[in-house]
Amino acid sequence: EKGGWSSFMAKEISEEPEAVAKTLLGRITDGTVHLSELDPIGDEVLANVDRIIVIACGTAAYAGMLGKYAIEKWSRIPVEVELSHEFRYRDPILNERTLVVSISQSGETMDTLMAVKYATAASAQVLSICNTQGATIPRESHAVIYTHAGPEVAVASTKAFVAQVTALYLLGLHLAKSRGTLTAEEIAENAAELQAIPAKIDEVLVVSQSIKQLAHWMTDTQSVLFLGRNVGYPVALEGALKLKELAYIHAEGFAAGELKHGPIALIEPGQIVFVVVPSPRDPNSLHPKVVSNIQEIRARGARVIAIAEKGDAAVLPFADEVIPIPLAGSLFEPLLAVVPLHIFGMELAAAKGLDVDQPRNLAKSVTVE
Numbered sequence: 525e526k527g528g529w530s531s532f533m534a535k536e537i538s539e540e541p542e543a544v545a546k547t548l549l550g551r552i553t554d555g556t557v558h559l560s561e562l563d564p565i566g567d568e569v570l571a572n573v574d575r576i577i578v579i580a581c582g583t584a585a586y587a588g589m590l591g592k593y594a595i596e597k598w599s600r601i602p603v604e605v606e607l608s609h610e611f612r613y614r615d616p617i618l619n620e621r622t623l624v625v626s627i628s629q630s631g632e633t634m635d636t637l638m639a640v641k642y643a644t645a646a647s648a649q650v651l652s653i654c655n656t657q658g659a660t661i662p663r664e665s666h667a668v669i670y671t672h673a674g675p676e677v678a679v680a681s682t683k684a685f686v687a688q689v690t691a692l693y694l695l696g697l698h699l700a701k702s703r704g705t706l707t708a709e710e711i712a713e714n715a716a717e718l719q720a721i722p723a724k725i726d727e728v729l730v731v732s733q734s735i736k737q738l739a740h741w742m743t744d745t746q747s748v749l750f751l752g753r754n755v756g757y758p759v760a761l762e763g764a765l766k767l768k769e770l771a772y773i774h775a776e777g778f779a780a781g782e783l784k785h786g787p788i789a790l791i792e793p794g795q796i797v798f799v800v801v802p803s804p805r806d807p808n809s810l811h812p813k814v815v816s817n818i819q820e821i822r823a824r825g826a827r828v829i830a831i832a833e834k835g836d837a838a839v840l841p842f843a844d845e846v847i848p849i850p851l852a853g854s855l856f857e858p859l860l861a862v863v864p865l866h867i868f869g870m871e872l873a874a875a876k877g878l879d880v881d882q883p884r885n886l887a888k889s890v891t892v893e
């Protein structure tokens with residue numbers, strides 16, 4: 525039931541903090557991560573895994589991209605992310621040392637189910653991340669980590685996305701622990717970062733209210749671009765997908781570093797560009813690079829909406845609007861930065877008078893290939 529909310533989507537975005545909290549529940553104890561869900565695969569088989577392939581569609585695939593950054597960094601296992609419907613038609617290299625991780629909210633997406641069956645037949649280990657108890661995909665997999673986002677009704681996925689990222693990060697920490705690639709202290713620090721996310725999303729939900737006005741003056745907008753770098757890149761893709769799905773606006777997400785290799789040609793006066801800005805505390809110093817991207821597009825007349833860390837003074841002079849997000853470790857910023865983009869897609873669709881929960885031509889779970 526919608527409760528007092530204007531749409532299921534509005535309700536489900538408000539449940540993003542809870543989706544993360546419930547997905548963490550019982551999986552972090554005494555500063556360490558243990559996923560007994562992996563037991564059916566077994567420690568010995570897991571220790572021999574030399575490659576991970578994440579398969580998913582839509583929003584779940586963007587969650588998978590974030591999982592790649594975290595799992596590789598923490599466990600040093602190479603991770604590829606592939607759309608389910610591309611995966612099985614290209615003769616992928618799979619063996620018993622390959623761990624295939626499928627991600628699906630519904631657990632019924634036919635493209636992902638067929639990819640899972642293909643992977644098991646090719647003797648890969650298959651772990652599924654799923655939000656629906658007893659769905660077909662988990663039944664066809666060797667092991668399953670359930671996300672506990674609760675039922676998601678709106679077609680556009682929101683709370684399931686943050687829960688999927690949470691589950692992938694837990695998986696990354698579990699693998700890092702079993703391989704010894706992170707120290708106990710590092711695991712505890714990252715686990716604490718995850719546990720702090722729900723309260724931080726609550727803060728983001730409050731500051732994101734300003735997006736409503738933005739959405740109202742953008743109802744005639746024909747095109748919106750999203751830029752992000754590193755973990756901000758999948759967030760940019762997710763922001764663009766939401767605008768396509770919900771507001772029927774042409775939108776594209778780009779890796780900010782790619783701007784000069786093509787997309788900057790699209791920038792003309794008035795073009796709206798959302799930029800996901802990494803923290804100025806970022807040790808890889810991507811922050812100045814993204815700020816200079818903002819200057820480049822601003823100089824060509826773009827209107828910039830920045831999603832940046834609270835107190836990031838470098839962004840202020842160049843952005844038309846700044847959505848401030850709380851401080852978090854670099855890998856964890858996407859769980860915060862994505863929230864205003866979910867709200868923006870919903871608000872713009874609502875401002876255009878569209879059905880937020882049931883966009884045209886889309887279904888919640890696509891059970892045909």
Ligand code: BG6
Binds near residue numbers: 582629679
């Ligand atoms: C699409 C939905 O058809 O399927 C998306 O419109 C969703 O919102 C995608 O992300 C994948 O669905 P699932 O259930 O496999 O996560």
